Amino acid sequence: MAFDPIFQMEGIAKSYGGVRALEEARLAISTGRIHAVLGENGAGKSTLIKIMSGVVQPDAGTMRLDGQAVRFATPKAANEAGIFCIFQELSLIPDLSVADNIDLADPPRRFGLIDRRTQRRLAEEALAKAGAEDIHPLAQVRDLPLSRRQMVEIAKALARRPRILILDEATSALTAGDVARVFAVLKRLRAEGLALLYISHRMHEIEELADDCSVFRNGRHVASYAAGSKSGNEVVELMIGREYSHVFPPKPPLPQEGPVLEVQGLGWEDRLTDISFAARPGEILGLGGLDGQGQRELLLALFGVLRGVAGVVRINGHPVSIGGPRAAKSAPLPMALIPEDRKTEGLMLPMSVADNLTMPALDNLSQFGVIDRRREAAAIREMMDLLAIKAADPAIPVGALSGGNQQKVVIAKWLMLGPRIILLNDPTRGIDVGTKQEIYQLLRRLADAGSTILFYSTDYDELIGCCDRVLVMYDGMIVRELAGDEITEHALVSSAFSLPGKAEVAHG
């Protein structure tokens, strides 16, 4: 590249236990540019930047900052060198206030004690810089929704006046609106001469932002190129190392059977109001709209996790009242929920892949509470093959798999139950292009096999590509129903921002 790099990595290698996360990795970034890092799940992107920011130590290789060789023993050291990172796993303290979090490491002091007033001011400035003035600096992070926290995370990094700013899938939890604001901020920072490193699985984001790109595969650096010099397909093929086409499987015409899942006047607290729709077998029904408009609550309500839900839910015409996941499993038609956060809700990370896979289906695999080892083993093998889960051995902890494979395990463990109604809560967050493709095709297969799928995604392309119908939600209500070729990015966005009054409310 024309620009002489401010930061360089050469021959970086890192392995965890047996797993090689990185070998011979290199990277060079320059001021005033946004450098995108692409790669499948487990390609080593996070590891690379964890090394840059002192979270983990490389086994081999050199790093140069302004030409000088550097080594960061701790994140603190990296910070002092002006390198700041916004992590894929958030680094906020839930029990502290937003202001406390923003200057956690070195707050303004008077007489050695924290100066609350100044801290408050700095926090407000930082939030403003990140375009999140709506967040109260005294609010506890614990009480903020995920997307707000992500904004705090960004504000936190900006408050430290970084030279090099790294975003590791910092946008994967953000709403379209927030993403736009963040992009504006990033572009301003670039103009101010920062060096930015940007990791995302969202091609369109990268296309919009990046100046330079580096692609990683299996921990190796495979290519670096100026943005736009390669077609998306080439890129994706670089990433996944194989032919790549037909992202989304074709949508077959809907079978005209009666609805299996009917919801009428469903309400909960002030988060869900008068939700009514019906879903047919073989249908993939999307939930759209801005993040946090009640889509998650709707799924949880159907799964029986919420208390005091009003309205009627019919399955195969029978009204049901589901008191929790356990009841949902044994509903007239078994239900499954692929939860939002796989690390805390989907999996027991330290337990083996096998144990995780059989968790929901244990009752079916056991007699009088005694597990039938043979049937269990068979079921596990079947699922691992079906979803092509890449794990050296089903006995290794699921936490050792990369994001994509973890997500597959979450889905597989429910499929083992043979659910007929499947609720998905943004299942492709942080999943690489290739894995996504597999998941889309799996969903379609399940639908064709007669399952009903309720699919919430923060990602319009997905809704467009996968869903037969999309219910757009706003402020806890369904404000619009889109079917067939009505489902366009434009339609989704416009109705997502529309106010309840205007849009003609659609009832399934």
Add this chain to the structure above:
Amino acid sequence: MSAPPTISPGSSPLSRSRFGTLLARIDRPVLAAFGCIILLLLVGSLYSSSFLSPDYLLQQLQVASFLGLIATGMMLVVLLGQIDLSVPWVVTVGGMMSTAAAGWGPLGEALAIPFGITCGAAIGLANGIGVAWLRVPSMIFTLGMNAVAQGLMVLRTGGFAPQDHATSAMHVLATGRHILSIPNALFVWAIVGAITIFLLRRTTFGRAIYAIGNRERAAYLSGLPTRRVIVLAFMASGGLSAFAGVLLAGYSTKAYQAMGDPYLLPAVAAVVLGGTSILGGRGSYLGTIAGVILITLLQSILSVMQMPEAGRQIIYGGVIIAMLLVYGRQKRQV
């Protein structure tokens, strides 16, 4: 194919070691604990060769059985990431209620043991409800239940159960040696232990315990009956503590106030020395067995060596720390 819980891996979410190394690491605490047992006996034998004599060892195993029962219940609870501090007075409840039942004529005589255990399980039930339904941290709720149990015993008996003499059945169970002079108590522990191992490795209940211990939220969303499992675990703990109380009453042919006091901390220590993570979700019963024997031997040898209390306490604490430093350290986060 599917990994038995005993080899479920480290508590750190980020641990990524492979199956082989895994086995090695997980077995280490157990091996180390058994190693320490041998070491302890050798050290003891320097003082007196009779520490290696079979009847001394059987004697220790007999006494260890009481602690063993309590530690079994404690382990189930610890695997859930909880703890049961109500042990001392639940043990006493077991002893006093069983002997009290013995006072109610031949029927009571017959039902003494089950009755004592049931009373313990009842307190365990209360603990379970407090933890699973009211969601009070077990650390504190069981503490309160312990106080309540004490209050009940002091009140119920005013110091003496009207009848606090153990039944012959209890006495035989605790002290008898019918099959090749192996203490019956040891058989009791062996049976309970075998059942526990089976529960933990082969049943949905065991799997659920490890799952909840690792992440209750995910276990709940997977449709596991988390509350029921928690309550059952606490009932088991209560019942087993009470059972130990029953045996202790049989051992000294009577129940008396505060007879459970010497058992709480040793039980926790035994479970942890056995390699069970106090945070829950990881541990094997084999380890607990080792821990129990270790603690019992340590106490006995120090006492027979006529080590003064002060020295005994210091060595006791020192040994626990030393052993855990050898194998009990959890991996650093991130």
Add this chain to the structure above:
Amino acid sequence: MARIAGGDFRYRFAEHRGTLLAAAVFLAMFAIYGANHNAGFSTLVVTTAANKGVLLALVAMAQTLVVLTAGIDLSVGMIFVLANCLASQFVVGDALETGFGILIVLGAGLLCGALNGLIVIYGRLQPIVTTLATGAIFYGLALLLRPVPGGEINYDLADALTGDVFGVPASLLMLLGIVLVIWVPLRRSVTGRAIYAVGSAEAAAYMSGVAINRARFTAYLLSGLLAACGGLMLTFVTYSGEASAMIGGSYTLNAIAAVVIGGVSLYGGAGSAIGAIFGALVLRTIGDLLFVFDFDPLWQPLFQGVILLSAVTLGSLRLLRVRNRLDLFG
């Protein structure tokens, strides 16, 4: 701006809810106590209550610091006892010797805390197990020091600190002093906030460049110091030292109860030592109620148990408000 200001109050209140609740409960109970005492709120009655309340309050503060880091300290009671034995040995003679003796006692407390801290941080053992073991060690040392109860203390100092100043119990003033000198600065210092951060989310704190080990170490260090202050105070109250495992054990457990009643989260990261102090006073007042109400002695243990249980169960009323079952899990 008005919106923010209005908001501010809401947030600040939420932050201190636990403490305020504990304080309210205490005041209510103590009012009942005084109202039913033959001697009413006479100076002697209040001073008596204060003296024994402060003892537990100090140990509860010590426990709080460790609990905030998401740990638990089963050795505070034993440090308390060890300090008591040391004080009954060294805190005697003229002002200079006495002052020197006090330094010895507090220094010992710091050492005990440091030992716990080092083992937990560098040995990477779980706090609960570590302190279970070190507790035994500290008790052994105490026993070496005081094979049988006895010893003495600077009586003038003792009388001064257990008496009253213009009707205000001196022990309360001492507690206030300790809070102002140790807790308040810590709460507002960087390290203090780091303690909360570590307890709330260790990994996140590490990633944010927080000095984790320093925070932990400070917590254990000060915990030892506060426990030692308690032991010192015990010596002033009893004029003597005793290596009693019973006392150590009961103070450790009561301190945990006090911490919970005081609104400190056993999961770490939330709560305040002030709350723990009120929690301790609540516990003590339970005992006092036995005195004014005529309970049959054999009913007293049950009564105390039931009250303790209800007190710690009070918190679960919030469950009634939980609408999303996922909120039930920590």
Add this chain to the structure above:
Amino acid sequence: EPDIVAGPGAEPECFAPWAQDTKYFKFAPKPGPYRIALANGFIGNTWRIQMIKTAKAYAEQPEVKAKLAEFKVVSTGEDLAAQLAAVDNFIAAGYDAIVVNAQNPAAFTPVIKRANKAGVVLVAFDNTLDSDEAINVNVDQKGLGIYWADWLIKNIPDGGKILEVRGVEGTSVDRDRHEGIQETLAASGKKWETVEVVGKWDDGTAQKVTADAVAVHKKFDGVTVQGGSTGTVRALMDAGHPFVPVGGETENGFRKLCGAHGGEGLKCASGGTGPAQVAVAIKTAIAALEGAVVPQSIRLPLATTEDPNFKDGENYYSDQSDNFFVGNAFPTCGINFTAQEIMGQSEQDQ
């Protein structure tokens, strides 16, 4: 404050002075009936509970009841500070006399001061106070040790190996009894080897450590046990250890065994002062309030019985709990409780 006067005091046969030089107290006589309080500490063991029951039984006896306006009992648990606070509270609440079973004998100096200033009679028993400002009702702990040692010397003609089961370490009681035993044995001129284990006055613990000691040392010629005597003898029997002379406490269970196996060589000396000493303490308090002259330190007679004098229904009760402490007779003080009288006290009545 009481006046220090010259002896002899009232009822010398009951209020026996500890030593020749023991000083005597005379409090200003107060008109009855009196408000008397018992400030107990720990309650969770058999001895303490029997003590409380005895105290109430004694307070119920007509001639005593007549003199009492109120008899209040508070147990403050392990915590010393709480017990001191209780005493202070009783002083503040204007009780006439306070009877204490101290958690720690050394700690009462300050409250004694306050009690004397307020003119409240303070009587300590069991764990007596290291102070000559308050009335102590003492058991001759060392004498008990001597008593046991003498019994062994008498019954083991030419010395041998003794198992000494000690009490709770760190208490003066344990220390005194231990010294009594050792000094006497040493003085006997015979050859003795003693093995010490710690039984903590708890049957279970005593039984366990005895069993261990026997498993390791195989054979002992004699045993002394400060408490948990029943457990110790049980352990000997379980281990099939031949019966040998035993010096033990006054637990009913111990005496039952002695009574049953005396013929087979289990030669027991059972001595101590049961919880009934609380009655003597109360009696002393009343006497002091009535202005009688009482010694500052009272020596309680030991209630002892040796083989072959164990008589069922007389000095032990085979129909009663093992946990019951028998030495409840102080004839010189006109105090003699049968088990029934004590057990008869139900919890409810106040």
